[in-house]
Amino acid sequence: MRFLPIFLDLRSGPVLLVGSGELARAKLRLLLAAGASVRWHATDGDYGLSGLDAADTTRIERAEGDPSTADLSGVIAVLCAGAGELGPAISARAKAVGLPVNVMDDLAHSTFIFPAIVDRGEVVVAVGTGGASPVVARRVRERIEAVLPARIGDLATFIGRWRKSIHSRIAEFPLRRRFWERVVDGPIGALVLAGRADEAEAALKDIADPSAFAGAQAGKANGKVTLVGAGPGDPDLLTIKALRALQDADIIFYDELVSSEILDRARRDAARVPVGRRVGKPGIGQDAINRLLIEAARSGLRAVRLKGGDPFVFGRGGEEVEALRQAGIAYSVIPGITAGLGAAAEFEVPLTFRGEALRITFLTAHKAKDAETVDWSALTDRKMTVVVYMGMTAAPAIRAGLLAAGRSPQTPVGVFARATRPDSQAVVGALENLPALVREIDGGPAILVIGDVVAHSTPWRDANLNSLISNFLVAAE
Structure with missing residues (x-):
């Protein structure tokens, strides 16, 4: 964000407008609609006011003489629209005395820009693109106009x-x-x-x-905890209900994997408390998190426990719900798209496929010892897709367990990292090469998908296409 949206009280002093033609008159109409008094230098000498309400024209002062030496006393802002080469010179004068200035279509000489505006009286919505694309801003404004109630x-x-x-x-x-x-x-x-x-x-x-x-008891606000699934990373995958909870929250306890883009969707004045942990780094512990949630609710706050993926899929949401129940705290749960489903959607891995994959097993293998406790003999059916969370470190143990149980070394596998995020990455290959595939990934979090369905994914098709092309080129030589 380069330009901070600020609503300026235009009734606190005159605005200097320099320019002529329809560009200047469009700005004049906008300023008058906001209640401004305008000191106007019409660079072509044409001060025609046709189309303006007679009452509004009383707030226009015609300024004569050279606009580059215009009197800036009492002026609160300077605008140049249709001013031609005068713009940079006037901008320099305004900046020298600390006045905000806009030179139309000239970001280099502007300290503020005009957004696209939705005007509903006391409710005004400003849409900006940092001056990069007014057309995009107008399109966004049109969509807002369509959904915002007229009253x-x-x-x-x-x-x-x-x-x-x-x-x-x-x-x-x-x-x-x-x-x-x-x-x-x-x-x-x-x-x-x-x-x-x-x-x-x-x-x-x-x-x-x-x-x-307001729903209070004994004059005090009633606290509540909402467990919210943040999804795999893409903020556009938040549910509408999750967005509403983030906007209503007084305090948000969030995991390490929750992206800043998702936190940006929360209410601006909500307190934000990081409580997550990453591999190899200590966290505050689940008991401490439970205590924080209970204390917040007892203080009358609406607390959100924001978790990557879904709270009830390897998110320890069940433990938090148990703690809240025992403490008599009101709570609710808003599901999120779990990482396995996010990865499957992005890379087109059909976790089930008629005639090929009839069952799915989700498991976690945070460490090698976790993998050693899994009954791999129950996961050898070719018609079962196995989705492993937090399995990068335990990849050698996962491969060993499946191969020892009888799963084919040539079983297709995929390592899907940071799914749905801009830096997502996928590597596919055979089960026997799983540890090597993991080493190709530039950091997690990552989901491992094991099963024949991986051969339907876009990375697998792309890899096979590249292989065919390489073989053809070698043969051609």
Whole structure:
């Protein structure tokens, strides 16, 4: 993010606009819509105001003379639109006195840019691309326009009228926020969005106990823990329910494997506490994590336990649920796409395939000793796909166990690392070469898939195609 979105109060002073033609007039209309007073230097001398509301034109001051020596006293921002070669010179003057300046289509001489705007009165959405592609910003704006309720600004205004009154009746901030969430998401908010503001006012006045309405007991917010599956890494694979939980959270306890892109989807002011561990690095321990979750809920916070993949697939979510049950803490579980399924989807590995693979076994082999405890004799059926989590370190033991139990050395295997992430990687080959395949991977986490279905994957087909091409070239020589 190069440009920080900031909403500037344009009623705090005049804006200097330098330029002419439709480009300048488009900026003029935008400034006036935001309530600005404008000091305008029309570089071509044409101050025509056709198409503008007569009341708005009273806030336009015509500036005469050389715009490069324009009076900047009291000005809060400078805009150049259709100003030609004057732009850089005016930009230098503005920067010299610390004024924000925008030279249209000239990032080098601008300290701020104009986003694409969705205007719903008190609710304004700004979409920017850092100046790289205004067309992309407009397309995003169009999509937001399509889903944002027309009266969402009315809802914001409605809440604004009641904020001080509710603040005086609910002292605790988390409880106050939950009160407004229930208003916005419930029947009262629906009435406002339907244009029935009078009924919404009456319904809000009828709330005798705002704390109870917010779902509190004895005037204190009720805490809760939500176990959320973050999926294998791609933030777009978060479920809608997971996104909602991240937006509602007061505090987030997250694993090491949860990407920053996923954490960016959380509420900005939510506290973030790392509690995960990686191979070879110490963690705080499961008992300590359980205590943190319980303490947060008892403090009235909405806590999210954010886990890579799915909480209940080698995520120790079951242990956390047991601890929360015993402590009498309210909780819920939101599933995520487990890494094995994410890898299968990205690399087109059909974990089941009619006539070839009728069963799937998921197992974990974090260390060699884990692999030694597995009954490999139950995993020799060719029609069974074996998916191994955390198996890179134990790859030699996994190979040895399967081969000793009778699985064919030529069984197709795939090592799929960092699935669904931009730096994902896949290596495929035969079971007998599994440790060597793992060594080709540039770091985990990785999923091992063992079974004939790997031969249907895109990496396997690509490898065979490359082999055919190489053989053809050798023969041609």
